[in-house]
Amino acid sequence: MKKDVTIVGAGLVGSLLSIYLSRRGHKVSIYERRPDMRKEKMSAGRSINLALSDRGIKALEEVGIMDAIREIAIPMHGRFIHNADGNTTFQPYGKQGQFINSVSRGELNKKLMDLAEKEGAEIFFDHKCVSIDWKANAISFETPGSGLITRNSKLIFGADGAYSAARLQHQLQHDRFQYQQYYIDFGYKELTIPPAEDGSFRMEKNALHIWPRGNYMLIALPNTDSSFTCTLFFPFDGEPSFASLNTKEKLRAFFEKTFTDAFRLMPKLEEEFFTNPTSSLVTVKCYPWIREDKFALIGDAAHAIVPFFGQGMNCGFEDCSVLNGLMEQYGDDWTTILERFQQLRKPDGDAIAELALNNFIEMRDKVADPKFLLQKKIEARLHDKYPLKWIPAYSQVTFSPQIRYSDAFRNAMKQEAIMQQVMAMPDIDRKWDSEEIEAAVLKRLTG
Amino acid sequence: MKKDVTIVGAGLVGSLLSIYLSRRGHKVSIYERRPDMRKEKMSAGRSINLALSDRGIKALEEVGIMDAIREIAIPMHGRFIHNADGNTTFQPYGKQGQFINSVSRGELNKKLMDLAEKEGAEIFFDHKCVSIDWKANAISFETPGSGLITRNSKLIFGADGAYSAARLQHQLQHDRFQYQQYYIDFGYKELTIPPAEDGSFRMEKNALHIWPRGNYMLIALPNTDSSFTCTLFFPFDGEPSFASLNTKEKLRAFFEKTFTDAFRLMPKLEEEFFTNPTSSLVTVKCYPWIREDKFALIGDAAHAIVPFFGQGMNCGFEDCSVLNGLMEQYGDDWTTILERFQQLRKPDGDAIAELALNNFIEMRDKVADPKFLLQKKIEARLHDKYPLKWIPAYSQVTFSPQIRYSDAFRNAMKQEAIMQQVMAMPDIDRKWDSEEIEAAVLKRLTG
Numbered sequence: 001m002k003k004d005v006t007i008v009g010a011g012l013v014g015s016l017l018s019i020y021l022s023r024r025g026h027k028v029s030i031y032e033r034r035p036d037m038r039k040e041k042m043s044a045g046r047s048i049n050l051a052l053s054d055r056g057i058k059a060l061e062e063v064g065i066m067d068a069i070r071e072i073a074i075p076m077h078g079r080f081i082h083n084a085d086g087n088t089t090f091q092p093y094g095k096q097g098q099f100i101n102s103v104s105r106g107e108l109n110k111k112l113m114d115l116a117e118k119e120g121a122e123i124f125f126d127h128k129c130v131s132i133d134w135k136a137n138a139i140s141f142e143t144p145g146s147g148l149i150t151r152n153s154k155l156i157f158g159a160d161g162a163y164s165a166a167r168l169q170h171q172l173q174h175d176r177f178q179y180q181q182y183y184i185d186f187g188y189k190e191l192t193i194p195p196a197e198d199g200s201f202r203m204e205k206n207a208l209h210i211w212p213r214g215n216y217m218l219i220a221l222p223n224t225d226s227s228f229t230c231t232l233f234f235p236f237d238g239e240p241s242f243a244s245l246n247t248k249e250k251l252r253a254f255f256e257k258t259f260t261d262a263f264r265l266m267p268k269l270e271e272e273f274f275t276n277p278t279s280s281l282v283t284v285k286c287y288p289w290i291r292e293d294k295f296a297l298i299g300d301a302a303h304a305i306v307p308f309f310g311q312g313m314n315c316g317f318e319d320c321s322v323l324n325g326l327m328e329q330y331g332d333d334w335t336t337i338l339e340r341f342q343q344l345r346k347p348d349g350d351a352i353a354e355l356a357l358n359n360f361i362e363m364r365d366k367v368a369d370p371k372f373l374l375q376k377k378i379e380a381r382l383h384d385k386y387p388l389k390w391i392p393a394y395s396q397v398t399f400s401p402q403i404r405y406s407d408a409f410r411n412a413m414k415q416e417a418i419m420q421q422v423m424a425m426p427d428i429d430r431k432w433d434s435e436e437i438e439a440a441v442l443k444r445l446t447g
Numbered sequence: 448m449k450k451d452v453t454i455v456g457a458g459l460v461g462s463l464l465s466i467y468l469s470r471r472g473h474k475v476s477i478y479e480r481r482p483d484m485r486k487e488k489m490s491a492g493r494s495i496n497l498a499l500s501d502r503g504i505k506a507l508e509e510v511g512i513m514d515a516i517r518e519i520a521i522p523m524h525g526r527f528i529h530n531a532d533g534n535t536t537f538q539p540y541g542k543q544g545q546f547i548n549s550v551s552r553g554e555l556n557k558k559l560m561d562l563a564e565k566e567g568a569e570i571f572f573d574h575k576c577v578s579i580d581w582k583a584n585a586i587s588f589e590t591p592g593s594g595l596i597t598r599n600s601k602l603i604f605g606a607d608g609a610y611s612a613a614r615l616q617h618q619l620q621h622d623r624f625q626y627q628q629y630y631i632d633f634g635y636k637e638l639t640i641p642p643a644e645d646g647s648f649r650m651e652k653n654a655l656h657i658w659p660r661g662n663y664m665l666i667a668l669p670n671t672d673s674s675f676t677c678t679l680f681f682p683f684d685g686e687p688s689f690a691s692l693n694t695k696e697k698l699r700a701f702f703e704k705t706f707t708d709a710f711r712l713m714p715k716l717e718e719e720f721f722t723n724p725t726s727s728l729v730t731v732k733c734y735p736w737i738r739e740d741k742f743a744l745i746g747d748a749a750h751a752i753v754p755f756f757g758q759g760m761n762c763g764f765e766d767c768s769v770l771n772g773l774m775e776q777y778g779d780d781w782t783t784i785l786e787r788f789q790q791l792r793k794p795d796g797d798a799i800a801e802l803a804l805n806n807f808i809e810m811r812d813k814v815a816d817p818k819f820l821l822q823k824k825i826e827a828r829l830h831d832k833y834p835l836k837w838i839p840a841y842s843q844v845t846f847s848p849q850i851r852y853s854d855a856f857r858n859a860m861k862q863e864a865i866m867q868q869v870m871a872m873p874d875i876d877r878k879w880d881s882e883e884i885e886a887a888v889l890k891r892l893t894g
């Protein structure tokens with residue numbers, strides 16, 4: 001039996017979800033709080049570029065739209081590290097041929113909306129979800145034109161992101177709702193490196209650039225117009241911080257000294273820094289995600305994470321793919337579909353949340369540490385020789401959609417413990433590629 | 448400069464707080480969602496009896512109202528343990544002369560309201576807080592008579608408990624609000640052991656009775672009318688659970704077998720079990736608790752905890768006492784008063800939350816374990832001989848208001864680690880009171 005399905009939120013996950021549902025014959029209505037970004041000019045400055053990787057790609061391929069998306073994606077083969085002393089190093093993400101993709105959130109979202117509508121979904125913009133009455137299967141929206149309107153829907157998805165209005169209704173009405181929102185003490189601000197005068201990229205195009213500076217970092221991802229979208233991840237308070245860089249002079253002096261090469265490529269630094277918003281970074285965990293066969297949270301609304309593993313969107317797209325598998329398996333039995341969805345994805349959402357928090361320290365600090373780079377070199381060598389026995393954590397998360405996040409997290413913990421022991425071995429600098437080290441790792445791995 | 452202060456909630460903490468504020472000359476208005484419990488009949492069955500102990504007593508003495516409260520308090524000198532095999536043991540709470548006090552939440556609350564009004568506070572009942580506008584210093588309430596009313600107030604306290612409406616407004620409007628609500632998988636239900644026909648207590652009066660049964664437990668606290676208020680802490684689901692005891696026959700059979708002696712003293716078991724609500728148990732952590740000099744959360748609204756250490760009310764009363772000390776120190780500088788209040792009490796609230804969760808396992812399981820009782824005996828002996836060096840965790844929390852919860856928590860962790868080592872020593876049963884053991888403990892304590 002085909003259903004009238006309501007999706008709250010026409011973001012990346014809501015739009016993709018509608019495509020999956022439309023393909024199975026359901027009639028989908030999407031209600032979006034914002035105006036249509038395809039018509040209005042987007043508010044700039046809040047859109048960390050996204051890193052589309054294998055889990056997201058798999059979900060897009062599953063509905064045959066990856067080719068359309070690939071047109072706006074730029075491959076990044078590794079981290080291009082800009083050290084404080086002016087030296088640079090390149091650290092590949094995985095094995096030869098493995099890469100992640102820089103995509104603009106706005107461009108991707110517009111493309112997904114177009115595809116969603118093409119598949120039959122109807123998108124209602126400027127509709128703000130203000131209440132859900134589960135007993136009556138009713139959901140209400142505030143609209144600028146028609147005031148408060150109420151729609152009946154037996155199946156509602158909350159795909160409205162980290163600050164989900166659908167989740168808030170659920171939180172306020174569900175007994176014993178487990179809920180946690182956790183903000184880190186760092187915010188982010190978007191900056192730009194424009195194209196060169198001849199229209200070319202001003203830095204290596206096919207890489208994710210990082211300026212790791214211990215407690216904070218700058219990153220840059222390439223855009224199709226040859227610019228780079230930069231993001232400064234920086235403390236809200238203290239020295240230095242968003243609070244302390246409060247004049248153009250302080251800002252210039254700080255950037256010139258700290259991010260010298262980037263500074264020279266940012267002609268609009270002052271304007272952007274003092275105009276663009278400073279955004280916060282939240283992790284949200286909650287449970288349950290569902291109500292009987294009536295409601296489910298999906299994507300960031302269920303499990304918002306910090307962006308440091310580049311997995312927020314990929315995880316949300318994987319949610320859609322998992323749900324699709326369950327629709328295939330259980331047909332119209334939505335009670336089972338939603339129950340299994342939650343059961344499968346809750347531990348995975350929790351795992352990627354922890355991995356993402358941990359990766360901030362890796363990106364902003366460890367990647368500048370020769371000891372850490374040696375560790376990565378040892379792990380890459382192990383992966384080469386034993387491609388199934390030793391898969392580096394980054395590769396498990398990014399390039400191995402067949403490994404669940406929760407398994408990747410467990411494996412990562414175990415591998416990190418082994419590597420800590422290995423790195424503490426005497427003369428590791430000299431004998432890092434010796435058989436002794438290899439044997440020690442393998443013994444601990446199977447032990 | 449004296450202020451018009453608004454308190455949301457006329458519960459235990461709101462009422463006591465108003466007394467402190469009135470004493471300092473502030474004009475206090477309390478808005479309470481419920482009707483006046485002194486006029487209406489209270490809805491029964493949701494009121495774990497409270498254990499008033501030294502922190503709460505200190506706060507009540509500070510405003511000179513402890514004598515009035517003592518009239519409705521019954522001393523409990525220790526845990527009276529009803530084992531599954533029918534044997535009983537008595538475990539004193541502290542040293543000779545130390546005890547906690549059983550008080551009825553309803554009686555205590557009524558008394559505190561009377562005292563609050565006597566001190567000059569005005570209490571508005573049937574006023575449900577529905578919004579707070581911090582910029583406008585405005586707070587709105589829904590009333591049955593007058594609809595929505597708005598009051599102006601430059602200083603607002605949210606003292607409206609674990610499900611605080613004031614906190615929800617704060618959560619929804621404060622950027623980067625850290626928030627966590629965590630429910631355990633256990634609920635509770637109130638039951639009664641009535642007085643004997645001659646009006647006497649049917650069990651030992653001056654004790655907290657526990658029927659520890661591993662995964663769950665029954666407790667009973669004495670009332671001034673010679674009855675006991677019993678509370679069953681029990682899983683929501685599984686076997687056995689609130690869900691599984693779904694017929695009178697199953698209930699009777701289970702109680703008769705599991706709580707044999709208590710069962711014989713509960714003539715209304717079936718009626719109460721199937722009429723009284725099953726309530727849930729939540730821990731709430733949040734941050735910040737304050738907004739400039741305008742607003743503060745206090746008591747359960749700031750730090751709801753599970754009841755297993757008997758510290759929820761005591762912690763809330765201690766909040767009032769700490770705030771009072773800060774008013775003494777900083778006069779009218781409410782920015783500093785509230786900032787220091789949060790800074791002092793947040794770590795203490797977090798600590799007692801953890802201690803309370805841990806104590807559930809101690810109460811429901813460990814107190815029935817001879818090994819645990821031996822450990823307590825060793826700790827009591829150490830405390831006797833070295834009263835300042837070794838204070839058992841329970842005594843630090845319950846009988847030592849001079850030790851902050853956060854220090855007690857740290858000490859407790861350290862002491863527990865030492866005792867784990869001691870209990871693992873060979874022949875500990877035989878030489879528990881030897882000098883060897885004593886020396887081993889002291890060495891680790893100072894090490």
